[in-house]
Amino acid sequence: MTGTAIDDAQAIRELEAAGLELPPGLTISWLGVSGYRLEYEGISLFIDPYVSRVPLRSLLLRRTATPDAELIERYASAPGAVAGVLVGHTHFDHAVDAPAIARRHGAKAYGSSSLGHLMRLHGLGELAVEVEPHRRYELGPFVVRFVPSRHSKLLFGRKVPMDGELTCDHLDGLAPGAYKCGAVYGIRIEVAGITLYHQGSADLDDAELPREPVDVFLAGVAGRSFTPRYWERILPRLDPRVIVPTHYDNFFSPLGRPQDFVRRVDLAALPAEVAAASSDARLAALPRVDGS
Numbered sequence: 341m342t343g344t345a346i347d348d349a350q351a352i353r354e355l356e357a358a359g360l361e362l363p364p365g366l367t368i369s370w371l372g373v374s375g376y377r378l379e380y381e382g383i384s385l386f387i388d389p390y391v392s393r394v395p396l397r398s399l400l401l402r403r404t405a406t407p408d409a410e411l412i413e414r415y416a417s418a419p420g421a422v423a424g425v426l427v428g429h430t431h432f433d434h435a436v437d438a439p440a441i442a443r444r445h446g447a448k449a450y451g452s453s454s455l456g457h458l459m460r461l462h463g464l465g466e467l468a469v470e471v472e473p474h475r476r477y478e479l480g481p482f483v484v485r486f487v488p489s490r491h492s493k494l495l496f497g498r499k500v501p502m503d504g505e506l507t508c509d510h511l512d513g514l515a516p517g518a519y520k521c522g523a524v525y526g527i528r529i530e531v532a533g534i535t536l537y538h539q540g541s542a543d544l545d546d547a548e549l550p551r552e553p554v555d556v557f558l559a560g561v562a563g564r565s566f567t568p569r570y571w572e573r574i575l576p577r578l579d580p581r582v583i584v585p586t587h588y589d590n591f592f593s594p595l596g597r598p599q600d601f602v603r604r605v606d607l608a609a610l611p612a613e614v615a616a617a618s619s620d621a622r623l624a625a626l627p628r629v630d631g632s
Contacts, residue, residue, distance in 0.1 A: 344604070348588070351607040355625035360556065360582055363532040370626040371415060372595060373433050374540040374560055374587045377629075380531050382420035383480040387527060387538050387558075388427060388434040389441050391415040391629075394516055396592040402515040405432050407440035415595055415629050416441050423480035426527050427451035428540035429491060430458060430506050432519035433591040442467045450477065450484070454506035454522025461511055471525070473548070483530040487550075490543040491524045492563025528554070537578055540587065543567045544574050553579040557621075560587040561610065562602045571617035580621050583614060595630040 362368065369377045374388040392408040399405075416437065422445035427438050435455060439462035442449040449459055450469045459468035471477070477484040491500045500521055508518040526549065527538040534555040542564035557580035564570045575583075588607060590600045601607070614621055 348601045348607040358624035366532040373591045380481050384418040384422045385482050386425045393594045399516040405516045407437045422447040425449040427455045429524040430454040430522040432516045452523035485528040486525040488548040489524045489526040491541040492543040492566045497566045551577045555581045557583045561585045562587045575618040599632045
């Protein structure tokens with residue numbers, strides 16, 4: 341590893357030791373990238389699950405990117421019923437596996453019209469729910485709201501990569517670049533007496549995000565340097581007790597291999613950045629599901 345990667349690894353080890361202090365019976369498993377499985381009272385909820393890990397060559401050579409059934413079986417299983425699969429936007433590193441996981445568990449997938457299109461390509465239109473912003477969805481023990489948001493402008497700070505709606509008309513055409521972003525949502529989840537907020541990309545729509553405190557902020561951090569005053573804008577609105585960084589591992593690197601990091605993610609800088617915007621929030625991290 342380079343010196344920067346060593347610093348990132350050390351920063352995450354320290355944050356993993358901090359712990360989240362969740363209510364009894366609630367577990368949160370990090371699947372890598374922005375993917376999570378929440379489980380409470382024997383019922384699970386998936387958020388942006390992505391375990392198939394499309395290789396970089398598939399992006400460069402425009403090869404088809406579809407779910408890997410073996411990896412889903414290994415890393416995206418659930419001990420009981422699945423209340424839903426939530427998708428914040430439809431880039432490949434958030435949405436590739438959503439149809440297969442919904443099919444495997446007989447669960448509905450909730451997200452944008454682009455997600456609905458993707459589900460129909462897989463023959464799963466009956467499991468697709470195009471969400472209404474800010475509506476409360478009661479999914480087993482979970483209450484979910486989708487908050488209109490924005491994706492960080494990763495292309496030189498000026499443009500969202502693969503912007504627009506997912507319009508591919510056949511599965512064979514689903515190369516990574518065909519997974520257009522679609523509408524972007526932050527996802528607010530109430531369960532076991534606490535509230536979590538999932539932000540898959542480091543930007544926000546200030547007018548749409550209400551000032552409502554949360555307990556746990558699952559914060560996408562890879563694109564934060566491209567978003568002006570990101571922490572200063574979002575932390576006063578969420579006022580989180582705990583911030584859990586996410587979307588910092590290399591999303592082209594397969595699960596089961598040593599974890600590496602998005603270039604220049606600078607995890608060691610997170611404590612100072614957060615402290616400058618909030619005197620109350622603390623940082624913690626979760627180990628990845630593969631233990632690497």
